[in-house]
Structure formats: structure tokens, C-alpha cells
Amino acid sequence: KQEVTQIPAALSVPEGENLVLNCSFTDSAIYNLQWFRQDPGKGLTSLLLIQSSQREQTSGRLNASLDKSSGRSTLYIAASQPGDSATYLCAAHSYSGAGSYQLTFGKGTKLSVIP
Amino acid sequence: EAQVTQNPRYLITVTGKKLTVTCSQNMNHEYMSWYRQDPGLGLRQIYYSMNVEVTDKGDVPEGYKVSRKEKRNFPLILESPSPNQTSLYFCASQTSGGRADTQYFGPGTRLTVL
16 A cells, blocks of 8 residues: 655745755555645645656746655755745555556645745 | 535534535546545545546545536535544545546535534
């Protein structure tokens, strides 16, 4: 059964710093890996999706990498801003049998960017 | 606007009183699912549906029912709610159950069972 771990659970950085969030997964037979953002009291917003055949994806100040062989993904945020403060979740998309796929989530990293 | 909607957003109820949380998407997505989010446990899948009339259990299905009679709707039913079902619930949808798709989430329903 797929397990996803995110370290650290919480991170506080001063505005303007570059930072890296880590995600690891136990079953390397994933189809894709997604990074989400969750604001307090809100739903999840998809940030980036990396296919299993890809090494990285970029969107603006965000860059996500994927290393299937080591079971790791990182989310790099450049020049952090207070508006980046949120909880970041990674989720591994794996085959769960009977022709269906399941998204397994990590518990998230709560990011605080201090002005 | 493409979106997943859930109702109600907040609900306080008592043990044993049947309730339904509705979920609707306007993107013609085939795949829909329900999750619950609890502190320290993260997001866990309750049920999912690959298409109309096709549903299956996720990781934590006990105490829940679902139905998928129309493509756009996927209600979550609690026949006899208990306090351990107090949680934040999310509905999500994606184009299909395939591997290339992004999941879109609703805004969440915060349920308290007294």
C-alpha cells in the first residue's frame, strides 16, 4: 500500500527566501505526482502535476521535481512571498486495482512566510 | 466557471440522524471521489466512482454510502452518523480515473456530530 510522507510538517521562512518542500513515497510504481495548496478553511488547489515519465514541472515561481527510483519529489518555491503561506500537500497517483487509480496524500507541510 | 460544489458547507447534527452531503461538478468529469481530512491523519479516500452507476470503496468506507445516478452528482450519505465521523469532507472530480488527470476539489464540508 502506498504511503506518502512530507517533511517538515511546518516551516517558517522570511520573505524573499527560496525554499524546498520534500515528499517521499514508498511505492515507486506511480503514474503521476501532484502538489496541492490548501488555504485555511478552503479546498485544495492543484499546483503542479508531474507525469511518471517526467523529471520536473514548472509554473511561475514553482518548480516540482520527481525521482521515481528514489521515491522522492520536491517542490521548490523561489522568492517566497507572504501570500505563499498555506499548507502544501503532495499526492501520489497509483494503480489501486480493478482498473482504477487512487490518490494517496501526505499530511502536508504548513508554510509560513514572514514579511 | 468550472467548479465542484458541495452543500452544505457547515453542518452540526446529532448521533443517528441521517444526513446527505451533496456534490456536483460542471466539467463533465467521469471520475468523482470523497475524502475526509482529519488532524494528524491527512486526507483519506472514502469512496470513489469511475462513472455513472459505478462506485467502489476507498480506504475508510465504513459508515458511509454513496450513489452515482447522474454524471454530475455524487452525494455522500451518512445513514447513522457517529461522533467519530466529525471531520472535514471534500468531494473531488477528474476527467477520468486515468493517470494523467488533475483532480479538482470542492470547498469542503465541515461536519460536527454531537
